[in-house]
Amino acid sequence: MGIEYDGRGLLGWQRQKDGPSVQGQLEAALSFVANQRVELTCAGRTDAGVHATAQVAHFDTLAVRERHSWVLGVNSRLPDGIALRWAEPVDDDFHARFKAFGRRYRYVIANRPVRPALEAGRVAWWRRPLDAARMHDAAQTFVGEHDFSSLRAAGCQAKSPIREVHSIAVQRRGSYVILDIHANAFLHHMVRNIAGVLLAIGDGREAPGWAARILAARDRRVSGITAPAGGLYFVHVDYPPEFALPSAEGPVLEGIPGNGAI
Structure with a gap:
């Protein structure tokens, strides 16, 4: 999955007991859509208040859904500051963290x-x-x-x-x-x-x-x-080309002329 989020009001990526996190919100939404518990592994954990336009995470599931069903279903369960940008099936040897170079x-x-x-x-x-x-x-x-x-x-x-x-x-x-x-x-x-x-x-x-x-x-x-x-x-995040994951754009912030793809 490709994920973007506004870090304001979130305690970072990692699941927390005492407040909202990106991982916690996403796992709850994914578990609802998959109708089973889902656990995520991300490419790189971010701190409280840090944003992402191209975080990548993977999960294992027995649930079978279309790509657009994952995206639309999960986004319908997420707060405004977190959005799933894409979802793609990958081979078993893919790992969001360890395959990133x-x-x-x-x-x-x-x-x-x-x-x-x-x-x-x-x-x-x-x-x-x-x-x-x-x-x-x-x-x-x-x-x-x-x-x-x-x-x-x-x-x-x-x-x-x-x-x-x-x-x-x-x-x-x-x-x-x-x-x-x-x-x-x-x-x-x-x-x-x-x-x-x-x-x-x-x-x-x-x-x-x-x-x-x-x-x-x-x-x-x-x-x-x-x-x-x-x-x-x-x-x-850089991955080997054989995984053919969608490319990502850099942050687009108001008032920064020419800001676009990284």
Whole structure:
């Protein structure tokens, strides 16, 4: 399944006992349509407040339904902030997480003196002027295979801090600054922590060389802030072509000219 969701008001992807989650809402809707209990596995778990335009998840079921029946039936049981975009049968060897060999995130920053109202919780807000070119140059420090210990959450449960960033780009579009990052996988808070470093470099509080020093330190305590969740979007998952899954578009946000496919 391909899923999009607005992370506002949700406690992230993972099922929670004390509040609504994307997984919990979807499993309830799917179980109703399948008339049996359904459990989901996703390509990458997202935190509370984080959005997705192209999350992918799989489930096993004995229920037989047409593709459009899954989509229409599940969507009729979901809140407005979560929607099933497509559903496709896959071979038994498909796995939403382990067959994925790349993931893409986009971080959107409204860079202006006044906080956004209509986009509150859908973009990050930074009042200090940002130099996107300076941020882009510093961001190239993170490209390649590195130990990202300085840029993961203290409670990250990943066995290894090694990740490979394939590309990272920062560009300005009007009053917005957009960070796009593509990697084989991500650590907990990795994108938001990278964004926090680049924000300090972009507004001139830190020199571009600070990024390299943080990476080399392998110590979260020397790094910057964890940027707000509302600016982060999970926008694409890479799978081998033989699965022939539908392609996905990046987030379309009002006021960002030229925003479209990743």
